[in-house]
Amino acid sequence: MLEIVNLKAGYRGVPALQGVTLEVHKGEIVGIIGSNGAGKSTLIRAISGLIKPTEGTITFKGIRIDTLPSHEIVRLGIIQVPEGRHLFGKQTVEENLKLGAYLIKDEKKIKDHLEHVYSIFPILKERKKQRAETLSGGQQQMLAIGRGLMSNPELLIVDECSLGVAPIVVEEIFRILKTINAQGTTIMLVEQKVHEALELAHRAYVLQTGRVVMHGTGEELLKSELVQKAYLGI
């Protein structure tokens, strides 16, 4: 469904990705793991069109997307829940969610999606009139994911959703991601919490200084010496 070939990108001439090749198939949960500064966020910023790659191609459902602006990429069905959440703090929970369905014109559909998101995250329904900035870290992360689901994306990319969230809530969020995936949404899971991510992911890629140094099934990677040494401290 998503194919990335020899992708290079950087910031003001300083490279952050040095030729990344990977693919995501429909229905999968694909993990992208690596330590801080490895280039994970840069990779998905390029997928979402927030930065333009200097080399390589990104193809989604057979369409080249690396030249498209962000809103066109969203229209094709790729939604990113960014690191740091990037919520609209002064707007209410429900307004945030409705903005997630910005490209949907059909009011009925928006309502259905809203009910769906509320059924996944009941706490958001309770807090729907509250400003987003008044929520706790975990609730904000749920709102960010819920907002991402409002357009019913085909590919949901979640960047470091465990950051600043209590461990018990992280568990809950991961469980919910599994359910969302079972309902048909393909997921790219970007994480520094390597162990948890590899347990959830069907397959995963290990990124180091802008390169894929290893990939395989979650299980394979959990057993591999490289992952155990570098990320699990075993």
Added chain:
Amino acid sequence: MFIQLVVSGLLLGCIYSLISMGLSLIWGVMGIVNFAHGAFVMLAMYAAYYGDQLLRIDPLLFTPVAILLLFFLGVLVYQIIIQYVVDGPYVSRLLATFGLGFFLINMAQFLWSPNFRTIKESMVHGVWKIGSVMIELPKLASSLGSILVAALVFLFIRKTRTGQAIQAISADKMGAALMGINLKRIAAFSFGLGIACAGAAGSLLATFYYIFPDVASLFGLIALVAVALGGFGSVEGAFLGALILGLVETLGGYYVDPNWKYALMFLIYLGIVLIRPQGLLGRGKV
């Protein structure tokens, strides 16, 4: 006398509010301080003037036309200038709108001469006396018109899908882009809307204010001070800041010295900025 001055100040402040709201909106969405804002007020005043002279349409009734004209002018200016400097360095953003304002004022002097003009008599005229307080009806009509337009813009931003997108961009550009909001399109629209506010105010002002090219500098500065006073990015703050400026103008003009009223406005501005740099309402909701 005091009540009289307060009333006059508030009436004036309402019109300043509308101008400032547009400036604040533009700043919130694209991080641009529109130094040409007053020039658009001035253009709308001339448009209303010629509407009155040539077409015999009263400036009050001309207001919707001015809103439309200035909206499209704003979108056009965004397309040919602003979009190219929006992501550029601070200096180029500053110079672009500053230069545009300068150009428009000089163009107006060239086309229409620097002389003062006035509309002979607007459809609403005369004075309304309540006790010892005199309310000039043209000013009252313009203020009410300004409040109406400002309220409509406010409702639009709060209640419509496009308005929600405008708020979203002001709050978090990247978040907005990731929701599929076309940043350029909404920015163009917001610039148009901000300029339309200036346009509405210009047309409403034309009923009683002197019309001359340099009026642009005056209103541009007032709006800038009002927005800084209220807090950049807060439309409510801009509103409040503008009301305060209206009061300072009339009260200061009377109790201090008419020649000093603008100096006084900026003095108060400096005071507030030194004590509370984020403005009165900080960075509130758009």
